[in-house]
Amino acid sequence: MIKSLRNLLSFASIGLAALAPSIAKAQTYCATNHSYGCYYAMNSFSTSGGTTNISNTSIPCSSSWGPTNPNTMYTSGSHTGLIGSTVNYSVNVNYYWGMYTAIWVDWNADGDFSDAGESVHSMYHYYSYGTSGSFTVPSTANVGPTRMRVMSSMYNSPSPCWSGYDYGNTVDYTFNVTSPCASVPSVTTTAYSKSAVFNWPAVAGSVSYDYRVTQSPNPSSPDVGNGNTSSTTATVAGLTPSTNYYIHLKNKCAVYPSSWASYPFTTSACAPPLPSFSNVDHNSALVLWSSVSIASRYEYIVNTDPSEPDLTATLNSTNASSVKLTGLDPETTYYLHIRSVCGTTTSEWDMASFTTMDECIAPTVNLIPSSPNDMEVTWQPTPTAIAYEYAVNSSATPPSLGTTEYDNSVTVNLxxxxxxxxxxxxxxxxxxxxxxxxxxxLLREGDPTAVSNVNGDGLLVQAYPNPVNDIVTVQVDGDKAVSGTVTITDVTGKLISATTVTESKTNISMKGLAAGVYMVKYTDGAQSQTFRINKL
Structure with a gap:
């Protein structure tokens, strides 16, 4: 069941102490090899001064000559210490006449012991079965679990990745670095399909907060979003629908940061549709979008504001996957805000924009006569025009179709x-x-004694608009019979409709016809005219 995205879910923090051994062990570290075995080697190691300490009093090596556990071992023992605290250690060996011992801590938790300050003990001690000392957890240490490596070597000064002919052994432990800076105690998550909004309570003494979103409970794993904020809220986008994630939060105090606090969440399957635009002109546009399988309907708003609609906005609702927008202003950028409604759940808003064209206007004509019957007609280019259509006739009423012209002038001979x-x-x-x-x-005034004869028989027939969406109007003027017939056929000659005409104007429905070219023919027994109509 898809949970409502309006539910604000608080999750309990994942215990870092429980995660520490597994996270530290999961990090990849180099192995060591003491090829002569552990007959002469370290046999115990312990720490003190931490909130938890290591007490490994019997490091196993049962072989007299040859390795049983001479190489890198990882134990479940761990030391937990605050940044700035002192770690006391004691390391013992089973050979009195001299051995090397060394300790490293991976303070920045990057999977190696080669960074400055990570070697905390290295010495050769002889006439002794061991040594002790102390070191301080540095202020630069990464808060959380990391690894400590303890090594013994009979012949060689140890390096953290030693491999060669030697007696000795290596044991790794978890070292949990903690901070006096309190961690974030809880988080409230609002998870959408491709983004999530996080809110948490303010922590006393906080300067700012680091946050990371990953698909792993390990805060150091690759993230899909991160940042730092001084507020107590964050938004992360670019997520994948129906996917498990973790939000990791670290409180940054004036001196030390806290440990990471990790909280799981799952993105919703209710995603917003992906819109596109078609047939954009000066005052309209067609919006289409991909269907979301679990959406019951869609909510949208179109305005000139790119900001996400607020709770008081008046929304349009539809279960279709397209909408025709009309009444728009020319040369204006509009923003479509759209989201899916999946039962009681809504997706986040998606936004896309389009810009209307300049209005398609008729050109302004200029007449240059060379004689009463001959003239050149010119016009200024219309910015949005790709061509022009003109006609010359004896009627003040424009025709339904004309002649296409791509230039800005024509010569007329009357x-x-x-x-x-x-x-x-x-x-x-x-x-x-x-x-x-x-x-x-008007190109030329007529002589009062002349007869205006449009097609030689006194009949003027027009069909408009062209192109047509639903209704075509046939207008018959001049000398006509009492009644006539208008037929509509397709380009194959198939009869689509036949309508009796008795009035000067007749409206004929072309709704439901497929887009294409149709022939509209008027006849009244004595005369006829035919027009080519484009159906959108």
Whole structure:
């Protein structure tokens, strides 16, 4: 069952003392080899001064000549000490006439003993069965579990990765570094599919907090997000849905940091959809998004603010995977904020943006006559136009279709029939199927005695808009019969519909037809006209 992302879940801290041996042992350290065995070797080691101490009074080596445990051993014994505290140690060997002993501590927990300050004891003692001493846990030590290595060698001054012909042995122990700085006691996690928000109580004396998110309970494992903050909240993004993670928090006091406190959480399976945009023009856009299998619906808002919607925002809701946006302003950047609703759970918001185009407007026409019947028509380019469409006829009403022109001028030669003629033009933007309104100009006044005959028989038929979404209007003017018929066929000649026309304007539905080219034909028995219509 998917838990509501609105539930704020508090998790108990993972005990670092319990994790210490396993984490320290999991780190990769070099092995050693004392090839002659442990007949002459260290036989006991102990510490004091810590909150827990080591007491290994019998380091095994049962072979008289040859190795039983001469190489690196890892024991469950551990020493726990505060930063700044003193560690007292005692190391004993079974050979009186002289042996080397050495101790290293991996203070920065990086898997080796080669850093400055990590060699805390090294000496050759003779006429003695052992030695004792002390060292201090440095302020730079990494808080948490690390490893301490104790070695004996008969012939050679030890190095932490010694291997060769020698008597001796090596024993590794866990060293838990603790801090007087209190750790973060609890955390409240709000987990989404790809991000999580963490809140924790303020710790007295804190200067700031380090945080890391990993897929392992080990704070030093590779992280997917980290940071430092002086507040008591953090957000980590870039997570994977339905995945187990850990948030690790370290309190940083004025002198020492605390140990890491680790808390598990699981991201939600309710992810936001991935939106995209299509058919963006000056006042509309089509938004599409990928379906989320467990989503019952989607909530969205479109505005000019990139900020995430607040709790008072009015949201739109749909169970579809697309929406047509209308009534937009030209040349404006809009932000779509969208999230999934999965039962009682909501995903985080996803945001995507788009910018509307400049409005597709008709060009302004300039007339340059060379005679009463001959003239050049020019116009200024429209910034968003890819082409223009024009027509010349005797009607002040623009036609449904015209001639495509890619230049910014045409030459017009009118017949010497003394009729009036108009020049109609519109811009084609985005594609040749997206047009501005028509702009019309009178080219020549007609003689009052002349007859305006559009197609030679007094009939003017128009079909608009073109392209068409749902309804095409057929307008019949001039000399026409009492009634006529409008037929719509596809490009194969298949009859789609037939409508009787008795009025000057008739609306015909093309809703439900597939997108493409259709032929609209008007006939009244004596005359006819045919138009090519593009259905969107």
């Amino acid at each position: 017949p010497a029939d003394k009729k009036q003629y108009y020049f109609h033009i519109r811009s084609k933007c985005i594609s040749i199927f997206n047009s501005s309104e028509w702009s019309s100009m």
